[in-house]
Amino acid sequence: MKPPDAAMHSCDPLAERTDYRDNYIKHPLPPKTLKEVPEWCPNPNPLDDLSNYRKDYTPKNQGKQPSCKPDTRPFQSADPLSDDTTQRTDYKKWPDVRPPPREPEPYHPPEGDMATDTTHRTDFDRKPLQKIESCKPKDRKKVPGKFDGNTSYREDYRRWQTEPVRATMKDVYQPLCEPFEGIPTYRKDYIDHKAPPRPSMKPPERAMVSCAPLDDNTEYRNEYTKKYVAPCPAGVLEAGGNVGYQFKEQDAVGHKWYEPTGMTAVE
Numbered sequence: 001m002k003p004p005d006a007a008m009h010s011c012d013p014l015a016e017r018t019d020y021r022d023n024y025i026k027h028p029l030p031p032k033t034l035k036e037v038p039e040w041c042p043n044p045n046p047l048d049d050l051s052n053y054r055k056d057y058t059p060k061n062q063g064k065q066p067s068c069k070p071d072t073r074p075f076q077s078a079d080p081l082s083d084d085t086t087q088r089t090d091y092k093k094w095p096d097v098r099p100p101p102r103e104p105e106p107y108h109p110p111e112g113d114m115a116t117d118t119t120h121r122t123d124f125d126r127k128p129l130q131k132i133e134s135c136k137p138k139d140r141k142k143v144p145g146k147f148d149g150n151t152s153y154r155e156d157y158r159r160w161q162t163e164p165v166r167a168t169m170k171d172v173y174q175p176l177c178e179p180f181e182g183i184p185t186y187r188k189d190y191i192d193h194k195a196p197p198r199p200s201m202k203p204p205e206r207a208m209v210s211c212a213p214l215d216d217n218t219e220y221r222n223e224y225t226k227k228y229v230a231p232c233p234a235g236v237l238e239a240g241g242n243v244g245y246q247f248k249e250q251d252a253v254g255h256k257w258y259e260p261t262g263m264t265a266v267e
Contacts (some may be wrong), residue, residue, distance in 0.1 A: 013231035234258065 233245055237258060245258040 010229065012229050013233075013235040015230040015232055016234065017230070 234256065237245055237247070245260050248257045248259045250256050
């Protein structure tokens with residue numbers, strides 16, 4: 001589908017007429033008139049350089065503001081240095097006076113007998129009490145007949161005479177005569193059926209071949225048809241024909257310029 005790389009040649013002459021060359025005609029322009037520029041004259045009045053800042057904020061006569069910086073000169077005094085301290089001024093040495101000796105007073109035992117009574121002995125004194133009589137009846141009432149000591153437990157849950165359970169002997173193991181079947185339920189119920197292999201969903205890797213002829217028509221070939229190209233009048237002029245153009249000039253590159261009567265020159 002690739003187009004040929006060779007250049008496309010045409011035997012028809014080049015049509016160099018454009019819409020701009022046909023419709024936009026060169027008209028003669030009138031000469032430009034120069035505008036008179038007035039000569040600059042300086043202002044004879046003197047310049048007033050007084051601004052709003054200078055007018056409103058005028059300097060005031062104010063004394064120099066004293067500095068807040070402390071004085072760096074050392075403090076000097078002509079008085080002698082006093083060696084009195086707080087310890088020496090407040091804490092003075094007072095005369096030490098010993099107190100007179102004090103004799104202890106002699107012991108005098110208290111007069112009278114010692115009272116050994118306590119609060120318990122005083123408040124809780126011994127009172128005369130009587131012996132508590134028994135509430136047990138003096139005469140025992142006798143019930144005629146024999147005492148029945150049977151209870152509901154003894155009557156309902158009696159001890160029956162049962163024989164002891166004897167130990168039974170197990171039968172001797174006897175192996176089966178049939179051969180062992182090693183087939184489980186899974187192998188017996190789920191039989192393996194031979195199914196054909198599933199076909200592959202992968203597309204074939206071989207190239208697609210078609211017997212139809214190749215349709216090489218493109219949108220460019222169908223929509224953009226070959227148009228008629230008008231011949232260039234420069235070739236007719238060089239051959240000696242008359243197409244209404246006349247030679248004007250030839251530039252340094254070698255281009256020949258032609259122009260019709262009253263129209264812009266063409267190459």
